[in-house]
Amino acid sequence: MATSSFSEQNKIGLGNFGTVYKGKLRDGSIIAVKRATKNMYDRHLSAEFKSEIQTLSKVEHLNLVKFLGYLEHEDERLILVEYVNNGSLREHLDGLRGESLEFSHRLNIAIDIVHAVSYLHGYTDRPIIHRDIKSSNILLTDQLRAKVADFGFARLAPDNTEATHVSTMVKGTAGYVDPEYMRTNHLTDRSDVYSFGVLLVELLTGRRPIERGRGRRQRLTTQWALRKCQDGDAVVAMDTRMRRTSAVVAAVERVMALAAECTAPDRASRPAMRRCAEVLWSIRRDFQEEQQRATAAAAAAGAGARRHDGSTYGPSITSLRSSTG
Ligand SMILES: Nc1ncnc2c1ncn2[C@@H]1O[C@H](COP(=O)(O)OP(=O)(O)O)[C@@H](O)[C@H]1O
Ligand SMILES: [Mg+2]
Numbered sequence: 001m002a003t004s005s006f007s008e009q010n011k012i013g014l015g016n017f018g019t020v021y022k023g024k025l026r027d028g029s030i031i032a033v034k035r036a037t038k039n040m041y042d043r044h045l046s047a048e049f050k051s052e053i054q055t056l057s058k059v060e061h062l063n064l065v066k067f068l069g070y071l072e073h074e075d076e077r078l079i080l081v082e083y084v085n086n087g088s089l090r091e092h093l094d095g096l097r098g099e100s101l102e103f104s105h106r107l108n109i110a111i112d113i114v115h116a117v118s119y120l121h122g123y124t125d126r127p128i129i130h131r132d133i134k135s136s137n138i139l140l141t142d143q144l145r146a147k148v149a150d151f152g153f154a155r156l157a158p159d160n161t162e163a164t165h166v167s168t169m170v171k172g173t174a175g176y177v178d179p180e181y182m183r184t185n186h187l188t189d190r191s192d193v194y195s196f197g198v199l200l201v202e203l204l205t206g207r208r209p210i211e212r213g214r215g216r217r218q219r220l221t222t223q224w225a226l227r228k229c230q231d232g233d234a235v236v237a238m239d240t241r242m243r244r245t246s247a248v249v250a251a252v253e254r255v256m257a258l259a260a261e262c263t264a265p266d267r268a269s270r271p272a273m274r275r276c277a278e279v280l281w282s283i284r285r286d287f288q289e290e291q292q293r294a295t296a297a298a299a300a301a302g303a304g305a306r307r308h309d310g311s312t313y314g315p316s317i318t319s320l321r322s323s324t325g
């Protein structure tokens with residue numbers, strides 16, 4: 001394995017676990033190497049931990065970043081994972097990665113995430129709880145499909161990192177953590193559902209879960225956005241970088257309603273991931289149908305308008321056909 005001795009040039013990020021580097025295996029494949037900062041090799045590999053690592057390396061899904069291995073040597077801890085080349089969802093929402101994401105991209109990304117996480121929750125050996133669903137753990141491919149990173153890793157992270165504004169036992173990222181888990185220290189798959197709900201709101205508003213720079217009413221994005229939706233003002237909460245057609249607004253309202261269910265304070269009233277998938281599929285189906293209808297209607301209106309002018313009659317019929325076919 002080569003990372004050119006962890007040179008600055010190969011550094012791709014910094015997170016809870018430590019620094020992330022780009023590396024190359026002898027067979028030429030590119031990987032990401034997560035290198036733990038020193039002085040946190042406090043624990044030896046317990047049997048339980050080893051079995052967890054073994055489970056993670058068996059897990060395989062199109063929408064999950066493949067876990068390739070774990071190494072511990074002297075004062076180094078390394079996690080090797082598949083490299084995903086188009087940046088994190090957060091970078092895209094921040095406009096750091098070219099064209100902004102349209103609603104249809106965002107909906108596809110949400111569906112990819114839900115597929116990955118429901119796969120983890122239904123994993124045959126035993127359910128795997130992700131524990132750290134957030135926008136920087138969603139990596140995108142060139143086709144803007146999502147791969148979920150760092151499932152089950154939260155346990156490998158050191159205690160008391162800055163990102164964890166909670167008790168030493170609870171792991172996760174501020175703004176995404178299930179309040180019932182914080183209170184009871186008991187983790188279930190519905191804790192992931194809560195984080196997913198926060199992420200859905202982030203995806204539609206473009207805002208971070210906690211917006212420190214804003215006034216009191218807008219600081220907690222989920223609360224603010226869901227309140228707007230309740231008041232019938234979903235449009236106000238929507239990321240201004242998204243095109244807003246009536247089909248988009250109608251679909252956004254439905255996704256927000258799902259986010260409200262996912263972030264219910266009471267864990268028992270949150271839907272399972274499987275159910276979230278069904279809801280999002282149905283929203284996507286209706287959205288696509290509505291969009292096709294709108295395109296056809298616009299083309300028909302265009303054709304009608306041009307019919308007064310005999311010269312464009314022919315071409316407008318052609319464009320109508322191609323847009324509905
Ligand atoms: N497998 C990967 N492929 C490409 N980039 C990655 C990968 N894993 C992490 N990164 C990048 O490195 C950054 C830091 O990752 P990480 O240590 O997991 O912290 P966090 O998820 O909290 O941002 C991420 O935000 C992402 O931009
Ligand atoms: Mg990460």
